[in-house]
Amino acid sequence: MKLSFLEPLFDRPGPWATVYFGPAQNDESAAKQRELAVDECCRTLEREGADEATVSAVRDALTAVGPSDDPSGRVVFATGGEVVLSHRLSRPPQQQIACWAPLPRITPLVELAGQDPACLVAYIDRTGADFELRGAARPQDAGQVQGQDHPVHRTGSADWSERHFQLKVENTWDQNAEEIAEALADAFEESGADLVVLAGDPRERSAVHERLPEAVRKVTLATEHGGRAAGSESPPLERDIQHARREHVRRRIDDALERFRAGRVGAERPTDAVEGVPALVEAAREHRMETLLIVPDGPDAHREVWVGGDADQLALRRTDAQALGEGEPISARADDALLRSAAVTAAEVLVVPPDEAADDIPAGGLGALLRWTYEPAPA
Incomplete structure (x- = not known):
C-alpha cells in the first residue's frame, strides 16, 4: 500500500484529531444512534484537549456523510479547525476510534482502507x-x-x-x-x-x-x-x-516475508532487512525504508519515540531528537511516526497477518525491507 494520498497530513504541525467511524444507515433509528455516536466522538476529543473549532469541523464532516457516501465507514483527520482529509474505508472498523494526538493516527487506516490493490x-x-x-x-x-x-x-x-x-x-x-x-x-x-x-x-x-x-x-x-x-x-x-x-x-506478502527472512540476520554481516524500533528509527532517519512491515497490534507499535516537524526527525530519546535539530520534540507512537516517514519517503506499507508463523514476522510487530544493504556497525 502506498501512502502518497496522506501527504496533506504532513504539511501541518498538529496536534491532530483522528476519528474512525462506522457506516451510515438509512433508517431513522440508526440515524439517531449515529447522532449519539458523533456526540460521543466529539466529547472524547474535547476530553483529550482538542480545540473547539477542530471538534466542530469533525462534527460537521461526520454529520454530512450519508449512507450512499459511506458504505463501510470513514476516517476523518482534522487540525486547526479544519478537516484536512476524509477517507472512505474498505471495511467497517470493529470499534469507533477518536483521539487527539501529536501525529495523525494512521495505523488503523492501513488496516481498514485495506491492502486492496488497484x-x-x-x-x-x-x-x-x-x-x-x-x-x-x-x-x-x-x-x-x-x-x-x-x-x-x-x-x-x-x-x-x-x-x-x-x-x-x-x-x-x-x-x-x-x-x-x-x-x-x-x-x-x-x-x-x-x-x-x-x-x-x-x-x-x-x-x-x-x-x-x-x-x-x-x-x-x-x-x-x-x-x-x-x-x-x-x-x-x-x-x-x-x-x-x-x-x-x-x-x-509472501515475497516480502521471504525477503525479510533472507535479510534478517545478526549483526555480524550486512543485511537488507531490519526489525525492532531502534533499527527502524535509524532506517527512517536515513530514508532507507523501502517497505514497512506492520503486524496489527504488535507490542512495538505503542512504544514511545520522539519526533520533530520533519518525517526524518525521529529518535528514541528526547535528547537525541534535539540533537537532530528539533528544539521542541514531541512524544508519539512508534507506528504513527514510522508510517509518517514511510508516506513522505514513498515507501510501501504491508500489513502482515498476525497468524503468520512467529519466525516469519518481525519481532515486536514492526520491520522493514531496506532500499540498500545496511552494514551494521562493529560491536
Missing part, C-alpha cells in the same frame, strides 16, 4: 477495449481504445479470394491487439494500478497478453467471464476480479 480491468473484443479501474472506491472509467472495425469477421469459404480476405481479417485482429496492448500499458501506468485482469474475446485477449510489456504482463491475469458488450457483467466475473486482487496481496 485492479485495471480490460474488457476486450476484436475491435478495441474499455478499461475500468477497480479499487476501494466505486469502479472508475479508465479510458478506452478503438481499433479498426473492418474487416473483423472471417468466412467459411476455401476460395482463394476468401482466404485472402481471412488473412486481412487476422491482420486486423493482430493490429488491434497491438493497439489495445499499447493503450492498456499506458492506462496501467497512468492509473497507478497494481494488477490487470483481461476479460472478453479469448483470441484477442491472448493476443493482447502476448504484446504487453513484460512488467505489465507479470501482473496480468485473464478471466473467461464477462466481455465488452453491454450486459456482459456477471457474478463469476466479479468473483474472478476479487480473487485476483486477494491473490495479488497474498503474493506480495
Whole structure:
C-alpha cells in the first residue's frame, strides 16, 4: 500500500484529531444512534484537549456523510479547525476510534482502507477495449481504445479470394491487439494500478497478453467471464476480479516475508532487512525504508519515540531528537511516526497477518525491507 494520498497530513504541525467511524444507515433509528455516536466522538476529543473549532469541523464532516457516501465507514483527520482529509474505508472498523494526538493516527487506516490493490480491468473484443479501474472506491472509467472495425469477421469459404480476405481479417485482429496492448500499458501506468485482469474475446485477449510489456504482463491475469458488450457483467466475473486482487496481496506478502527472512540476520554481516524500533528509527532517519512491515497490534507499535516537524526527525530519546535539530520534540507512537516517514519517503506499507508463523514476522510487530544493504556497525 502506498501512502502518497496522506501527504496533506504532513504539511501541518498538529496536534491532530483522528476519528474512525462506522457506516451510515438509512433508517431513522440508526440515524439517531449515529447522532449519539458523533456526540460521543466529539466529547472524547474535547476530553483529550482538542480545540473547539477542530471538534466542530469533525462534527460537521461526520454529520454530512450519508449512507450512499459511506458504505463501510470513514476516517476523518482534522487540525486547526479544519478537516484536512476524509477517507472512505474498505471495511467497517470493529470499534469507533477518536483521539487527539501529536501525529495523525494512521495505523488503523492501513488496516481498514485495506491492502486492496488497484485492479485495471480490460474488457476486450476484436475491435478495441474499455478499461475500468477497480479499487476501494466505486469502479472508475479508465479510458478506452478503438481499433479498426473492418474487416473483423472471417468466412467459411476455401476460395482463394476468401482466404485472402481471412488473412486481412487476422491482420486486423493482430493490429488491434497491438493497439489495445499499447493503450492498456499506458492506462496501467497512468492509473497507478497494481494488477490487470483481461476479460472478453479469448483470441484477442491472448493476443493482447502476448504484446504487453513484460512488467505489465507479470501482473496480468485473464478471466473467461464477462466481455465488452453491454450486459456482459456477471457474478463469476466479479468473483474472478476479487480473487485476483486477494491473490495479488497474498503474493506480495509472501515475497516480502521471504525477503525479510533472507535479510534478517545478526549483526555480524550486512543485511537488507531490519526489525525492532531502534533499527527502524535509524532506517527512517536515513530514508532507507523501502517497505514497512506492520503486524496489527504488535507490542512495538505503542512504544514511545520522539519526533520533530520533519518525517526524518525521529529518535528514541528526547535528547537525541534535539540533537537532530528539533528544539521542541514531541512524544508519539512508534507506528504513527514510522508510517509518517514511510508516506513522505514513498515507501510501501504491508500489513502482515498476525497468524503468520512467529519466525516469519518481525519481532515486536514492526520491520522493514531496506532500499540498500545496511552494514551494521562493529560491536
